[in-house]
Each structure stands twice: as C-alpha cells, then as structure tokens.
Amino acid sequence: MTLAQDGLPPLREVVAAFDLSPKKSLGQNFLFDLNLTGRIARAAGPLDGVAVVEIGPGPGGLTRALLAHGAKKVIAVERDARCLAALQAIAAHWPGRLDIVEADALSLEARLLVDKAGRAPIRICANLPYNVATALLVRWLEAEPWPPFYERLTLMFQREVALRIVATPAERADYGRLAVLAGWRTKARILFDVPAAAFTPPPKVTSSVVELVPRAEPAACDLRLLSGLTQAAFGQRRKMLRQSLKSFAASLRVASSDLLVAAGVDETRRAEEVDVDGFVALARAAEKIHQSH
Numbered sequence: 001m002t003l004a005q006d007g008l009p010p011l012r013e014v015v016a017a018f019d020l021s022p023k024k025s026l027g028q029n030f031l032f033d034l035n036l037t038g039r040i041a042r043a044a045g046p047l048d049g050v051a052v053v054e055i056g057p058g059p060g061g062l063t064r065a066l067l068a069h070g071a072k073k074v075i076a077v078e079r080d081a082r083c084l085a086a087l088q089a090i091a092a093h094w095p096g097r098l099d100i101v102e103a104d105a106l107s108l109e110a111r112l113l114v115d116k117a118g119r120a121p122i123r124i125c126a127n128l129p130y131n132v133a134t135a136l137l138v139r140w141l142e143a144e145p146w147p148p149f150y151e152r153l154t155l156m157f158q159r160e161v162a163l164r165i166v167a168t169p170a171e172r173a174d175y176g177r178l179a180v181l182a183g184w185r186t187k188a189r190i191l192f193d194v195p196a197a198a199f200t201p202p203p204k205v206t207s208s209v210v211e212l213v214p215r216a217e218p219a220a221c222d223l224r225l226l227s228g229l230t231q232a233a234f235g236q237r238r239k240m241l242r243q244s245l246k247s248f249a250a251s252l253r254v255a256s257s258d259l260l261v262a263a264g265v266d267e268t269r270r271a272e273e274v275d276v277d278g279f280v281a282l283a284r285a286a287e288k289i290h291q292s293h
C-alpha cells in the first residue's frame with residue numbers, strides 16, 4: 001500500500017478498511033484531501049506548544065494534519081464509536097500526542113478539556129458536524145468566565161452560517177443574534193471557502209472556514225440581558241424597537257421607549273439596523289433599570 005506523506009494510509013483506504021460509510025444523521029461529510037486539511041491546520045496555527053481540541057475527527061483527516069503541523073497534543077472528541085479504531089491507529093503513529101474522547105461534544109464539560117490540555121493553551125479546530133455546529137459555537141461564545149478556556153476557534157461551517165456569524169447591519173439579511181454574540185465577544189472573519197466537491201459525500205452547499213479570536217475585554221454587559229434583548233428584537237426584526245422590545249421592557253417594569261432613551265438608541269430603529277455597540281448599550285441600560293427597582 002502507498003502511504004500518504006505522514007506515513008499513514010490514504011484516508012479513502014482508512015474509510016474502506018474500517019467500514020466507515022458516512023452517516024447523514026451524524027453530519028458526516030469527510031475530507032480526504034490532505035492538502036486541504038493541511039490548509040485548515042495552518043489556519044489554526046502556529047501550533048507549537050498548543051493543545052488543539054478537535055470536535056468530530058471522523059476517520060482523522062484533519063487530526064492527522066493538526067499533528068503533522070506540530071500540535072503538542074490533539075484532544076479529539078468523537079461521538080461515532082465506529083471511528084475509534086481508525087483514530088487509535090493515528091494515536092499509535094504519534095505516541096502520546098492524540099487523546100481520543102468518545103463523547104457527544106454537546107454534553108462535554110469545558111473543565112475536562114482544560115484538564116486534558118494540562119498547561120498548554122487550547123485552540124479549537126474542527127470541520128463541524130453541520131447539525132450541531134451552531135449550538136456548539138453558541139456554547140463556546142457564552143463560556144464563563146471570559147476570556148474563555150480557548151485562545152482561538154478555527155471552524156468549518158456551511159457558508160450560510162459563516163455569513164450569519166460575521167454579519168454587520170450592512171448585511172441585513174444575515175445579521176442577527178449570532179452576529180451580535182460573536183461580534184460582542186470575538187473578532188470573527190471568514191478565512192476561505194471550501195467547495196462542496198471537497199467532501200465525501202458532497203453536501204448541497206459551499207462551506208467556509210471561520211476564525212474567531214476572543215476579545216480580551218468585550219464591553220461589559222450581562223450576557224443574559226443581551227441574549228434576551230436580541231431574542232426579542234430579532235424575533236420581530238421588521239418591527240420598530242419600541243414595538244419589538246415592549247414585553248422585554250415590561251419585564252423590567254418600564255416602557256420600551258424609556259429603555260431605548262436610556263440606551264441612546266432611536267426607538268424607530270429596527271433590530272437589523274442596530275450594531276453590537278447599540279445592543280450592548282441597551283443591555284447596560286436594562287441592567288441599570290433592573291438594579292434601580
């Protein structure tokens with residue numbers, strides 16, 4: 001058998017040998033091109049001394065690239081037990097550097113990852129299963145305390161989700177709760193697109209690799225209030241804020257126009273016209289009102 005550059009078998013052969021036929025229910029769209037997985041690993045780098053958390057290693061294409069690009073350690077969290085033997089072969093090839101965790105990433109405590117990383121800084125890098133990608137991102141963006149347990153996220157999403165992460169009020173249709181949360185706590189940008197044909201099986205849409213770097217000091221405001229505000233405002237995104245924030249403001253026992261005046265936000269604006277600073281100002285005003293009652 002001809003081995004790949006890293007001395008391991010080509011991924012197509014790994015998938016055949018371990019009978020890893022992709023399962024749609026687990027969002028399994030595999031990458032077999034080691035040049036592409038290398039590009040993603042480089043985007044997450046430099047990796048010297050870094051513990052990389054990879055969600056959903058599958059047959060291990062990106063895992064292998066992360067190890068070949070010098071990650072001190074890869075902590076690979078996979079839900080599909082069928083993939084474990086293939087991953088163990090990679091662990092044997094890179095002794096002491098691949099820690100395989102069989103788990104559902106959605107129910108994984110950050111504490112476990114921190115313990116496994118030892119003193120190494122953590123970066124998260126993954127070709128995420130599309131069915132849980134947004135839920136995982138929101139969890140990482142809502143991490144407490146902040147700055148979070150990771151120093152960078154380098155993640156593959158469907159392009160449509162990537163656009164919703166990096167959107168500003170200038171991109172109205174894409175701008176929403178996710179963009180406010182991501183923009184408040186991180187600097188987010190799309191690094192490059194990956195065509196559907198790069199995956200096996202190919203998904204219906206283009207994907208994009210997104211980088212999110214946590215802000216050391218995001219504007220101070222209460223996460224729960226910010227979340228409640230964006231939920232109310234974008235829940236009725238075509239309505240003026242004085243209307244869409246009525247029940248939210250009522251829960252603070254004020255009129256929405258008073259909340260908006262206190263935050264310095266024009267009451268005739270719609271959610272999609274208010275930037276991250278505007279929502280932070282609203283959350284701060286809401287907190288002051290709440291404390292004064």
Ligand code: SAM
Nearest residue numbers: 026029030031056057058079080104105127129
């Ligand atoms: N990293 C591989 C690649 O790039 O070829 C596979 C990526 S595939 C898009 C997503 C992977 O996430 C699959 O291996 C799937 O089994 C795994 N997965 C799906 N849901 C998961 C979950 N809740 N927790 C952990 N892994 C999950």
